[in-house]
Each structure stands twice: as C-alpha cells, then as structure tokens.
Amino acid sequence: MFFVDTLECEGLGNRSYLAGGSGAAVVVDPPRDIDQVMAAAARRGVRIAFVAETHLHNDYVSGGLELARVTGARYLVPAGARVSFARTPVADGDTVTVDEGLVLRAIATPGHTPHHTSYALTEDGRGVAAFTGGSLLIGTVGRPDLVEPRLTEHLARAQHASAHRLADELDDAVPVLPTHGFGSFCSSSQAQGDATTIGAERAANDALTLDADTFVARMLAGLDDVPAYYAHMGPVNAAGPAPVDLTPPRRADAEEIASQLAAGEWVVDLRGRTAFAEGHVAGSYNFEGEGRLATYLAWLMPWGRPVTLLADTPERIAAAQRELTRVGIDRPAAAATGDSAGWIRAGERLASFPRARFADLADARERGDDVVVLDVRRDSERAGGHVDGSVHLPLHELHGRIGEVPDGVVWVHCAGGMRAAIAASLLDAAGRDVVAIDDGFDAATEAGLTLTRPGRAG
Missing domain, CATH: 3.40.250.10 (Rhodanese-like domain)
Structure with a gap:
C-alpha cells in the first residue's frame, strides 16, 4: 500500500513530499534542511531511493543534491535544467519504479519555468498522486514571470497548456500535490483551500475553465512584486547548494552588538512585535520569528550582509537559523538570547515606540x-x-x-x-x-x- 507524507515549510509557503511503499520512497522538491526529510523516512521505515525536482526553484534553496548524496538516492532533475552537478536527467514520459507496483512518470509541464516537470505516481497502473510543483496548484498556477521578462507571456500560455495536459491525462480522483501556493510568491495567487484533485481543479481553476487568451490576460494583470532574493535562488540551485551547518552561532555580547550596528550590519530581533515595541536595542530591526521571517528578511536585507540574531530563547534562534538556511542565509554572524536589557551596554537605555x-x-x-x-x-x-x-x-x-x-x-x-x-x-x-x-x-x-x-x- 502506498503512502504520501506532506512536509510543510510554512514560513516559505511551500510543501515537499515523501511518497513510497513498504520499502522505498521518493522525495519531491525537498527543503534545504534535509534532516526532517530523513526523519520522516525513518519513521516510515523506508529507504529514500529517489529524489525528484519539479524545477530549479526560485524561492528557496533545494536540499535535493545533498539528500541524494547522503542517502545514495538517484537525483531526478528535468533534462532541460542547466545544472553544474551530476544527476539523472528526466524527460517527458520517463519512468522509474519507486517500490513494488509503484511507478513515477515524468510529465513535461512548462510554464512556471521552461523545463518544469510534474510527476504522476501510479500504483499497479492506477493514478494515486500528481506532484505538480509550480504547474497546477490549488485554484491557481505558478507564476510565469520569474525566469526572463521576454518569456513571461509565452510561459503563461504554456501554463495554460500544461494544466490542460494534466487534466487530460489524469483521472478526476487523482490528488493534486503542488509545491507552491501556500504563501510562496512563486504562486500567481494563493491556494484556494488545503487539498484538491484533478476533478476539482477541472471545475474551478481558471487555467482549466478559461480560454487561453482570457487566462493569460487575467494572470498577467494580477502578478505582484517578486522578492529580491529570488534572483539568487536559481543560480544557487543550478550550481549545487552546499550542505547546511545548523550548529549554534557564536554568542554576541552587548559590546559586539553595538559594534555591529556601528559597522552597518543588521541586528535582527526575533521577539514578538509587542515585546520589541516595549523595549529594544536602538538600531535593531524586528522580524518576528513566528512570522514570515525568511521571506521578508531575505527580501529586505542587502544580499550577503552579516546578520546577528536576538531572541529570548536559544530555541527561537535555532528555529530562525533553520528557516534562514532555506533562502541561502547560511550562518548568522552571531546571536544573543535572554532579556533585552542584557543586549545593551552599561549606561544605555532600550529604545521603544507606541x-x-x-x-x-x-x-x-x-x-x-x-x-x-x-x-x-x-x-x-x-x-x-x-x-x-x-x-x-x-x-x-x-x-x-x-x-x-x-x-x-x-x-x-x-x-x-x-x-x-x-x-x-x-x-x-x-x-x-x-x-x-x-x-x-x-x-x-x-x-x-x-x-x-x-x-x-x-
């Protein structure tokens, strides 16, 4: 009997998937921090035999290369994606056997990127899941404007055609399992619900209910701003991301925090906005650890600028560090925890605002x-x-x-x-x-x- 486990990356609005049978599994679009994927496989008692990417991601750093290296899995990457590392290129119609009776088939679905590929999972010949990445999402599709402005309209039309191809080839009952659409700016609009099927999308998704010209015009008119850090994600993924280092950052004292601020570095306070407003280090910025930390910090902070993290607990620092690695902010310069009064030098006062x-x-x-x-x-x-x-x-x-x-x-x-x-x-x-x-x-x-x-x- 097959299974599909969903791995949420809530801060980035994405999902990854672990799917398999009794002995082996495939991971689709894994996050950078692969330890959670390996833990999910261990709970299932399965070997990760394949790692599959639907496309080179623009909104996060993939853990696919490292996961394949650590587990010995075959790394499936769309053949049209230009990468600098060894992988198994997959083209339209290619299949791999994940486990006994469980087959994964590649379906070319250009639109989100020119090389985008979805994967249909079948058990004994019956369709049981469609991993659609940034193609067909819940009530929407992935945006087509992240690759090259001159290709945007062409890719929007390709999205329309790809959605129809999925609807034509897959039965109505097949679950649609996208990577984007849960808050990610890779989606042309946000997901309309938490789960869907081919049949439900056939009835409600603009890509399947509107003609191509109307669909394209409506989509292009609704595209919003793109986070600045997206420009760095594709090249990092194409080059092959390095393994992550989640060991605790160096401890910063009040003197060092003051020096970093004086040098123009970013000092980021992860506490809730109420606590920050009541008292904070003057010159520090407030990005709540419980909010869209990675998206907004990576969007606003000059790329490559050192960042020091402040939080009330080490656990909050660790959670933030994990989330930031997913967008390529690999190592905080330093960190400090505890009461905010300990983050300022003797004789200084905390700043506040109403x-x-x-x-x-x-x-x-x-x-x-x-x-x-x-x-x-x-x-x-x-x-x-x-x-x-x-x-x-x-x-x-x-x-x-x-x-x-x-x-x-x-x-x-x-x-x-x-x-x-x-x-x-x-x-x-x-x-x-x-x-x-x-x-x-x-x-x-x-x-x-x-x-x-x-x-x-x-």
Whole structure:
C-alpha cells in the first residue's frame, strides 16, 4: 500500500513530499534542511531511493543534491535544467519504479519555468498522486514571470497548456500535490483551500475553465512584486547548494552588538512585535520569528550582509537559523538570547515606540495631531482600498526610500500588524517618531476612517 507524507515549510509557503511503499520512497522538491526529510523516512521505515525536482526553484534553496548524496538516492532533475552537478536527467514520459507496483512518470509541464516537470505516481497502473510543483496548484498556477521578462507571456500560455495536459491525462480522483501556493510568491495567487484533485481543479481553476487568451490576460494583470532574493535562488540551485551547518552561532555580547550596528550590519530581533515595541536595542530591526521571517528578511536585507540574531530563547534562534538556511542565509554572524536589557551596554537605555489601533488613529486625526499615515502593503492590496491621505511605500521598498516619508509622527499600518512592525522598526532605527498600528485593516472602516476604493474620488 502506498503512502504520501506532506512536509510543510510554512514560513516559505511551500510543501515537499515523501511518497513510497513498504520499502522505498521518493522525495519531491525537498527543503534545504534535509534532516526532517530523513526523519520522516525513518519513521516510515523506508529507504529514500529517489529524489525528484519539479524545477530549479526560485524561492528557496533545494536540499535535493545533498539528500541524494547522503542517502545514495538517484537525483531526478528535468533534462532541460542547466545544472553544474551530476544527476539523472528526466524527460517527458520517463519512468522509474519507486517500490513494488509503484511507478513515477515524468510529465513535461512548462510554464512556471521552461523545463518544469510534474510527476504522476501510479500504483499497479492506477493514478494515486500528481506532484505538480509550480504547474497546477490549488485554484491557481505558478507564476510565469520569474525566469526572463521576454518569456513571461509565452510561459503563461504554456501554463495554460500544461494544466490542460494534466487534466487530460489524469483521472478526476487523482490528488493534486503542488509545491507552491501556500504563501510562496512563486504562486500567481494563493491556494484556494488545503487539498484538491484533478476533478476539482477541472471545475474551478481558471487555467482549466478559461480560454487561453482570457487566462493569460487575467494572470498577467494580477502578478505582484517578486522578492529580491529570488534572483539568487536559481543560480544557487543550478550550481549545487552546499550542505547546511545548523550548529549554534557564536554568542554576541552587548559590546559586539553595538559594534555591529556601528559597522552597518543588521541586528535582527526575533521577539514578538509587542515585546520589541516595549523595549529594544536602538538600531535593531524586528522580524518576528513566528512570522514570515525568511521571506521578508531575505527580501529586505542587502544580499550577503552579516546578520546577528536576538531572541529570548536559544530555541527561537535555532528555529530562525533553520528557516534562514532555506533562502541561502547560511550562518548568522552571531546571536544573543535572554532579556533585552542584557543586549545593551552599561549606561544605555532600550529604545521603544507606541502601538495603536485604527481607532486611535481616528482619534489623533480628530484632535488635529501632526499625523503621517504610512501604508506598507503591496500595490495589489492598496488597490482594494486605503486610508484617505495615506502615503504608500510597500514594505520591501521602504528601507531604501525612508527619506521620502513626510515629516511628522509616522503611523504605519499593513493588513494585520506584522509588516507594520517591521516597518516601524526600520523607521525607528532611522530616527523617526513612529506609531505601529497593530490592527486588522477592516478596523479602519469600523473606526470611521474614510477609505478610497476604485471608482471613488480621493
């Protein structure tokens, strides 16, 4: 009897899969930290016989090469992917036997990348799973604009054709198991649910319900910004990622933290945004360990810049270190744990700034306070409505454009509070007076703030 185990990478919004029978298994699109994959195989009591990539990933560093080396598995990589390491190139229609009666077949599904390949798993000739990578996702497809701008429309049309090919070749009951779509910016939109089948996608996915021209136009119109670090992921994966080192980083004391800040290095506080606002090392940035740490830190931080991590516990440092290796931030320069008072030198004081709700913003405006409202959501979010009179700088652009924020006390908001906390820390480090709005955006309407929506004045 076959099995499929899902391995979540929640911080990056991706999934990997371990699938097999009683003795052997295949791993599809493994994460960089392969120890969790090997632990899953050990729990099943199976040997990892194959490691399969659907494509060269643009949003994370793959652990496939290292997993294949450590386990002795055959490393299946689409033949069209240009790589600098030994692998088993797979082309459309190629098959491998994973375990007795369990066969994996490669299906060329270009679109997310030109070489993208999906894999259909059959047991005794019956389709039991489709590993669709960045092709057919839950209610959507992978975005086609991450390879080369001149290829975007061509790849969007290829996505449409690939989705139809999967729907034509696989039975309605076959589960669709994508890699992207659970928060990753590799998806053209986010997953509509947690599980799906070929039949469900045939009925609801735009790629299967719209004609090619309409589908392409709609997809291209909806594409959002791409995280800056994506530019580094493909080359790293093509060259062959190095093994990870998850040993604890060197301990930093208050003097070293101050020196790193003075040198322009990044000091990142992983605590929750409430604790950070109440007291933090002046000049440090707040990226919550419980949030989208890897995505936003790798997006905002200059690539290759040394980073020191601060957290209340060693466990939080270890979890962050693991997540950051997945996007190529391999070794923190140093780390410090414990109470924040221990991170500053004698005679220094922790910095702080207030937090507020949208109702507090409405009150401040009513009083006539000198208020600058800064919206750090993405363009697509702001298009659905915004606070009248607000300044718009998406979070990923803020670090390089802080000088454009008007004078005054900056009340910064996003859609829920996490990105506003990051932005508030950037502004605070730059010496601005800031208030972090920790509130859901719907509360702006409830607070009586006027929102501008498409078709309305303002």
